[in-house]
Amino acid sequence: NQTVYTFGGGASLDDPRAKDKTVVGGKGANLAEMASIGLPVPPGFTITTEECVRYLEEGGEFPVELRRAVGEAMGHIERSVGKRFGDAGDPLLVSVRSGARVSMPGMMDTVLNLGLNDATVEGLAKVSGDPRFAWDSYRRFIQMYSDVVLGLDHGLFEEALEIAKEDKGLYNDTEMEAEDWQALVAEYRDIVEKELGKPFPQGVTEQLWGAIAAVFDSWDSDRAKVYRRLNDIPAGWGTAVNVQAMVFGNMGETSATGVAFTRDPATGERAYYGEWLVNAQGEDVVAGIRTPQYLTRAAREAAKAKPLSMEEAMPEAYGELAQVFDLLESHYRDMQDIEFTVERGKLWMLQTRTGKRTAKAALKMAVDMAGEGLIDEKTAILRIDPMALDQLLHPTLDPDAPRDVLTTGLPASPGAASGKIVLDADTAEQWVARGEKVILVRVETSPEDIHGMHAAQGILTARGGMTSHAAVVARGMGRSCVSGASAVSIDVKARTLRIGDRALAEGDVITLDGSTGQVMAGEVATIEPELVGDFGTLMEWADRHRRMKVRTNAETPADCRMAVQFGAEGIGLCRTEHMFFDARRISAVRQMILAEDEAGRRKALGILLPEQRADFAEIFRVMTGLPCTIRLLDPPLHEFLPHSDAEFEELADATGYGADHLKRRAGELHEFNPMLGHRGCRLGITYPEIYEMQARAIFEAACDVAAEGGDAPIPEVMIPLVATRRELELLRALVNRTADAVFAEKGRTLDYLVGTMIELPRAALMAGEIAEEARFFSFGTNDLTQTTLGVSRDDAGRFLSAYVDKGVFARDPFVSLDIDGVGQLVRIAAERGRATRPDIKLGICGEHGGDPASIAFCEEVGLDYVSASPYRVPIARLAAAQAAL
Numbered sequence: 095n096q097t098v099y100t101f102g103g104g105a106s107l108d109d110p111r112a113k114d115k116t117v118v119g120g121k122g123a124n125l126a127e128m129a130s131i132g133l134p135v136p137p138g139f140t141i142t143t144e145e146c147v148r149y150l151e152e153g154g155e156f157p158v159e160l161r162r163a164v165g166e167a168m169g170h171i172e173r174s175v176g177k178r179f180g181d182a183g184d185p186l187l188v189s190v191r192s193g194a195r196v197s198m199p200g201m202m203d204t205v206l207n208l209g210l211n212d213a214t215v216e217g218l219a220k221v222s223g224d225p226r227f228a229w230d231s232y233r234r235f236i237q238m239y240s241d242v243v244l245g246l247d248h249g250l251f252e253e254a255l256e257i258a259k260e261d262k263g264l265y266n267d268t269e270m271e272a273e274d275w276q277a278l279v280a281e282y283r284d285i286v287e288k289e290l291g292k293p294f295p296q297g298v299t300e301q302l303w304g305a306i307a308a309v310f311d312s313w314d315s316d317r318a319k320v321y322r323r324l325n326d327i328p329a330g331w332g333t334a335v336n337v338q339a340m341v342f343g344n345m346g347e348t349s350a351t352g353v354a355f356t357r358d359p360a361t362g363e364r365a366y367y368g369e370w371l372v373n374a375q376g377e378d379v380v381a382g383i384r385t386p387q388y389l390t391r392a393a394r395e396a397a398k399a400k401p402l403s404m405e406e407a408m409p410e411a412y413g414e415l416a417q418v419f420d421l422l423e424s425h426y427r428d429m430q431d432i433e434f435t436v437e438r439g440k441l442w443m444l445q446t447r448t449g450k451r452t453a454k455a456a457l458k459m460a461v462d463m464a465g466e467g468l469i470d471e472k473t474a475i476l477r478i479d480p481m482a483l484d485q486l487l488h489p490t491l492d493p494d495a496p497r498d499v500l501t502t503g504l505p506a507s508p509g510a511a512s513g514k515i516v517l518d519a520d521t522a523e524q525w526v527a528r529g530e531k532v533i534l535v536r537v538e539t540s541p542e543d544i545h546g547m548h549a550a551q552g553i554l555t556a557r558g559g560m561t562s563h564a565a566v567v568a569r570g571m572g573r574s575c576v577s578g579a580s581a582v583s584i585d586v587k588a589r590t591l592r593i594g595d596r597a598l599a600e601g602d603v604i605t606l607d608g609s610t611g612q613v614m615a616g617e618v619a620t621i622e623p624e625l626v627g628d629f630g631t632l633m634e635w636a637d638r639h640r641r642m643k644v645r646t647n648a649e650t651p652a653d654c655r656m657a658v659q660f661g662a663e664g665i666g667l668c669r670t671e672h673m674f675f676d677a678r679r680i681s682a683v684r685q686m687i688l689a690e691d692e693a694g695r696r697k698a699l700g701i702l703l704p705e706q707r708a709d710f711a712e713i714f715r716v717m718t719g720l721p722c723t724i725r726l727l728d729p730p731l732h733e734f735l736p737h738s739d740a741e742f743e744e745l746a747d748a749t750g751y752g753a754d755h756l757k758r759r760a761g762e763l764h765e766f767n768p769m770l771g772h773r774g775c776r777l778g779i780t781y782p783e784i785y786e787m788q789a790r791a792i793f794e795a796a797c798d799v800a801a802e803g804g805d806a807p808i809p810e811v812m813i814p815l816v817a818t819r820r821e822l823e824l825l826r827a828l829v830n831r832t833a834d835a836v837f838a839e840k841g842r843t844l845d846y847l848v849g850t851m852i853e854l855p856r857a858a859l860m861a862g863e864i865a866e867e868a869r870f871f872s873f874g875t876n877d878l879t880q881t882t883l884g885v886s887r888d889d890a891g892r893f894l895s896a897y898v899d900k901g902v903f904a905r906d907p908f909v910s911l912d913i914d915g916v917g918q919l920v921r922i923a924a925e926r927g928r929a930t931r932p933d934i935k936l937g938i939c940g941e942h943g944g945d946p947a948s949i950a951f952c953e954e955v956g957l958d959y960v961s962a963s964p965y966r967v968p969i970a971r972l973a974a975a976q977a978a979l
């Protein structure tokens with residue numbers, strides 16, 4: 095296999111590896127692809143990701159074969175461009191760019207203008223006829239190379255530039271003359287020599303290998319590791335290195351650079367969208383050094399901005415660019431994120447990739463593109479990341495709520511966010527760890543801020559455009575973001591800031607509206623989202639293609655209503671214990687627990703019966719005609735015990751027992767390991783009257799609601815924590831007896847099912863026998879994970895993140911099902927259950943029911959439904975459709 099692949103300049107692309115992202119990275123693959131469809135791509139070559147992995151494993155060695163292959167590939171560039179690398183008369187310059195399999199914005203470092211030294215800069219000045227451009231390129235190169243490869247603080251160089259400008263009374267970099275840049279280069283060289291104790295490297299081959307090593311090394315930088323962890327990117331992928339002939343956007347007024355999207359990445363609108371800068375190099379646009387200008391006339395006019403758009407200033411290059419947009423969209427059949435440069439009027443393409451987008455834009459584009467015939471309905475369904483829907487399922491700002499608007503910036507990433515102002519990423523992380531909601535406010539973010547951006551509810555920056563680091567990363571993370579709010583000025587030392595004429599400090603609450611760019615003082619009221627428009631359309635398509643039903647885990651009427659609105663087709667898990675914690679009821683629950691005998695317990699249960707009946711009646715009314723799985727009491731009684739003296743006193747008053755007596759009784763109930771203690775069906779076996787009361791409440795409520803007319807409720811009574819057939823046999827008989835009694839009293843019968851949760855390994859293994867007693871199984875994968883792994887979910891926090899970091903678990907097994915281990919038990923139970931009872935209903939009700947990867951597994955095993963929390967219902971509907979396709 096080749097270690098290096100060339101592209102552009104007529105290079106052959108016959109080897110499929112040359113366009114394979116896993117081999118040449120995303121950037122390399124797309125550069126090769128663009129060259130192959132005839133777009134103007136500066137020639138270059140890509141060193142494979144495999145070489146990166148090898149380099150990192152072998153401790154930074156470059157094998158001879160690689161050196162030879164790179165030498166040959168440099169020859170390819172030299173021949174296509176007609177310049178030689180290191181030629182003092184007419185030098186070839188290259189960029190050295192990283193490019194992993196998936197795009198990691200700003201994570202890896204790029205070096206531009208490589209190949210300049212004290213001799214070649216003179217040659218470049220002469221052949222270009224533009225000394226200013228040559229010296230500008232050289233100072234850029236020294237700064238970038240020193241930062242990225244030599245590890246010097248870029249602040250040193252920025253400071254020197256600021257001072258140089260101040261001395262000349264200049265404000266913009268563009269006002270600097272050739273001599274000014276030349277003088278700055280001299281200073282830069284001094285800085286390097288002083289910091290490093292040796293001069294800036296003059297050998298161009300040394301420069302090249304230094305940059306290649308830096309790109310490889312950056313794969314293991316701290317910021318890359320953070321990004322990988324947040325995005326589940328394996329450490330073993332490595333990054334490719336792209337070396338490419340430079341084209342220059344900084345050759346004066348007929349040159350420019352820009353980034354663009356073929357559709358609006360924030361709204362999904364079908365309009366070219368982008369930013370550009372005249373007389374600049376690539377990094378200038380994203381780094382927020384100068385405020386970029388609008389690409390299209392329409393966008394400029396809408397923003398009432400003065401500087402000409404590219405459409406107006408460079409109509410020819412723009413026209414060509416627009417054609418490229420259309421070509422790329424129809425080629426990739428998706429929205430593209432593009433980098434381009436115009437060198438003296440000639441357009442060059444430097445990158446294309448599938449553009450990151452907000453969830454809202456993703457939906458709109460998928461639905462639109464299906465309408466345009468660019469993709470089909472199935473592709474549209476598959477294109478939406480189910481988890482991204484989360485962004486749309488959360489509240490937005492109430493349009494009628496009063497707003498105290500401080501300023502308006504750019505609407506960089508939509509969504510409403512309120513929180514306390516924090517001024518740096520570490521503080522953001524610390525405050526969030528102690529339970530605060532924060533808004534990260536920065537002049538501009540950089541990759542070092544990723545952890546803070548992730549922790550924050552939203553991000554506000556003073557500088558940077560819609561394609562700045564902050565904007566791109568926020569959209570990817572689904573954080574709301576307002577960028578380029580120039581009225582914000584920050585004093586990091588004093589931990590204060592001003593927004594317009596208002597003084598604020600770290601800790602003050604603000605609200606961001608990422609859809610309008612508004613920044614408001616205090617917290618602004620929000621409203622619930624509705625599933626209409628594109629969301630509704632896509633959900634309809636998803637529903638057409640999925641096989642599994644989607645239910646919800648809910649126990650309050652409000653949650654049930656929300657879930658039904660989100661498309662839930664029943665309740666998969668109604669946890670009755672949550673209903674017992676109500677202040678009024680907890681006392682009756684405690685009386686029941688602490689009672690000495692059955693009579694005492696029945697007395698307390700008599701108080702709870704009407705309350706439970708009312709709970710269930712309300713739920714049945716919301717869920718008319720839909721199946722409702724109600725789990726009988728599950729948690730250890732231990733959890734309901736009183737704690738404080740006051741609680742014991744109150745109970746003493748209610749029961750007539752002394753507080754001391756009650757404390758002694760509570761002591762008797764104490765358990766060492768309640769999770770494996772007196773809980774679940776064990777309560778039903780020892781205190782049948784508890785389950786009897788609950789069953790009675792269920793059937794009485796069901797009969798009452800049926801009597802009101804409409805579709806009859808469909809109760810499914812679920813017995814938790816069953817390990818043996820006999821447990822279920824005893825408790826099913828109890829439920830059936832109770833149902834018969836209630837039906838006789840009420841003079842009507844209803845269909846209902848009795849089944850069990852499968853949440854113990856023994857139950858999974860003995861599922862064949864247990865199915866004799868069960869009409870349905872619901873996989874309680876939370877407990878099944880705990881009991882299979884022997885890991886307590888509540889105590890796992892201390893070691894689980896280390897386990898994930900070290901690759902023991904690929905993902906947190908409580909978030910995404912451990913398919914290899916726990917999944918096997920699910921599979922066995924499903925098979926054995928079906929062997930006994932072919933029409934047994936199978937579902938899942940653990941947290942995993944809302945996790946797309948786990949849902950795909952449920953489809954594979956053939957479960958009948960998944961059940962998720964209300965907000966996850968649409969996610970589950972989409973994930974179930976994707977799993978079925």
Ligand code: ADP
Binds near residue numbers: 136191202
């Ligand atoms: P990133 O992945 O951070 O965007 P890139 O490798 O794409 O890094 O490069 C950073 C910037 O430099 C981009 O704006 C890109 O367009 C520009 N650039 C990269 N290579 C060249 C080149 N050969 N000629 C001109 N500009 C380039």
Ligand code: MG
Binds near residue numbers: 433445
């Ligand atoms: Mg790029």
Ligand code: MG
Binds near residue numbers: 728814853874876877
């Ligand atoms: Mg359980």
